[in-house]
Amino acid sequence: MKIEQIYTGCLAQGAYYIVSENEAAIIDPLREVKPYLDRLEKDNVTLKYIFETHFHADFVSGHLDLSKKTGAPIVYGPTAAPEFKAIIAEDNQIFEIGKIKIKVLHTPGHTMESSTYLLIDENGTETAIFTGDTLFLGDVGRPDLAQKATSLTQEDLAGILYDSLQNKIMPLDDSITVYPAHGAGSACGKNMQKETVDILGNQKKTNYALNQPDKASFIREVLDGLSAPPKYFGMNVAMNKGGYESLDVIMNKGLNPVSTEDFEALAEETGALILDTRGPADFHKGFIPNSINIGLKGDFAPWVGSLIVDVKHPLLLVTDEGTEEEVITRLSRVGFDNVIGYLKGGFEAWKTAGRETDEIKRITPAEFAELFTRDSTVIDVRKLTEYSAEHIDNAYNRPLDTINEWARNIDDSEHFFLHCAGGYRSMIAASILNAHGIRNFTEIEGGFNGIKKTEKFPTTDFVCQSKTL
Numbered sequence: 189m190k191i192e193q194i195y196t197g198c199l200a201q202g203a204y205y206i207v208s209e210n211e212a213a214i215i216d217p218l219r220e221v222k223p224y225l226d227r228l229e230k231d232n233v234t235l236k237y238i239f240e241t242h243f244h245a246d247f248v249s250g251h252l253d254l255s256k257k258t259g260a261p262i263v264y265g266p267t268a269a270p271e272f273k274a275i276i277a278e279d280n281q282i283f284e285i286g287k288i289k290i291k292v293l294h295t296p297g298h299t300m301e302s303s304t305y306l307l308i309d310e311n312g313t314e315t316a317i318f319t320g321d322t323l324f325l326g327d328v329g330r331p332d333l334a335q336k337a338t339s340l341t342q343e344d345l346a347g348i349l350y351d352s353l354q355n356k357i358m359p360l361d362d363s364i365t366v367y368p369a370h371g372a373g374s375a376c377g378k379n380m381q382k383e384t385v386d387i388l389g390n391q392k393k394t395n396y397a398l399n400q401p402d403k404a405s406f407i408r409e410v411l412d413g414l415s416a417p418p419k420y421f422g423m424n425v426a427m428n429k430g431g432y433e434s435l436d437v438i439m440n441k442g443l444n445p446v447s448t449e450d451f452e453a454l455a456e457e458t459g460a461l462i463l464d465t466r467g468p469a470d471f472h473k474g475f476i477p478n479s480i481n482i483g484l485k486g487d488f489a490p491w492v493g494s495l496i497v498d499v500k501h502p503l504l505l506v507t508d509e510g511t512e513e514e515v516i517t518r519l520s521r522v523g524f525d526n527v528i529g530y531l532k533g534g535f536e537a538w539k540t541a542g543r544e545t546d547e548i549k550r551i552t553p554a555e556f557a558e559l560f561t562r563d564s565t566v567i568d569v570r571k572l573t574e575y576s577a578e579h580i581d582n583a584y585n586r587p588l589d590t591i592n593e594w595a596r597n598i599d600d601s602e603h604f605f606l607h608c609a610g611g612y613r614s615m616i617a618a619s620i621l622n623a624h625g626i627r628n629f630t631e632i633e634g635g636f637n638g639i640k641k642t643e644k645f646p647t648t649d650f651v652c653q654s655k656t657l
């Protein structure tokens with residue numbers, strides 16, 4: 189028997205490839221299925237089942253493409269109602285793969301169809317659980333995502349999740365390995381550990397959610413501090429449940445090189461958003477006016493999903509040459525399938541053609557130290573938790589994920605400095621503000637991490653009262 193965790197860091201997502209004898213199973217596959225097909229061919233095994241733990245919200249699964257390419261059936265837990273052919277398993281139903289067995293444990297709460305898959309090895313020993321978003325390392329799945337699909341409140345769902353954990357997970361042996369669907373950095377939980385595999389006994393000791401004295405305490409603690417889910421989550425659920433175009437089709441459409449002569453005209457004709465995926469250090473020096481910068485070398489897909497409201501909105505890409513396929517793939521993972529082309533030759537071709545360009549004023553932390561006074565306005569776009577831990581005195585906290593709301597209230601007549609932790613998020617913010625016509629600001633390279641090294645700035649570790657810009 190072989191179990192391989194296929195972990196995708198930019199989404200903090202774990203898929204699982206399991207082989208016994210000449211048969212295989214895959215749990216929660218990612219959108220692009222070639223890596224799985226390559227493994228099946230290399231191991232000379234047949235894919236027998238594709239298991240989905242639930243209808244995912246934070247990424248588009250590869251279950252449909254994988255099923256079409258291999259003929260393997262898709263399996264969901266009880267109560268699932270996909271709009272395509274699938275096996276809807278019963279609670280405690282057994283599926284055989286080679287000499288091992290997968291037992292379905294219906295564990296609703298995160299969503300009502302959520303299920304955990306219990307692996308029973310060749311010797312009949314319960315060996316591992318694939319918990320999806322029911323149980324994470326250090327946390328449990330947020331119970332507020334399925335509200336719109338049911339009449340249940342988030343308190344109701346949290347109570348159902350408590351029962352699932354107590355009745356289905358906690359009685360299992362401490363030696364069982366826990367394989368969750370996500371790790372630290374995912375928006376599907378709030379307190380996940382950096383590790384991606386653990387034993388259940390350790391989670392029983394260290395996971396705050398598994399150590400609540402009663403259901404009421406569990407509900408209160410699990411719901412406390414939950415931020416609003418990213419806007420794209422609902423659209424991803426709809427795609428996973430209702431179906432989507434094959435990634436092959438998406439790739440063929442998106443890998444469309446567009447000349448500098450045609451690029452601007454195509455943007456105007458289609459209303460496409462120009463998405464520049466170069467790094468902040470290159471973007472600030474020059475870019476196509478009104479383009480939005482979300483660098484590929486970062487949490488690219490989640491930020492696209494959080495900041496671009498509609499997954500169906502047409503996109504035109506400006507990329508580092510040779511990264512176009514990777515960009516389209518990573519966009520497809522969060523359901524942004526409407527890439528209609530990319531700028532042939534990248535930004536350099538645009539500049540060489542003498543087309544209009546724009547830039548962002550960026551300074552080093554040392555330059556900031558020279559310019560900063562007690563009257564300076566500073567906007568910190570980090571998360572509230574980061575800001576609360578430590579920030580420049582009197583800085584305003586305006587988290588990046590809510591920029592489309594707070595940008596409307598910016599007074600462009602007053603200059604301000606803009607920073608995040610390291611410069612990635614603040615350049616995203618800078619590009620969005622610039623596209624809104626807000627230009628009277630200076631972005632700080634290296635962010636708060638660099639600012640602290642200048643040892644000039646008074647900081648505080650409590651949240652200042654909110655102020656209006």
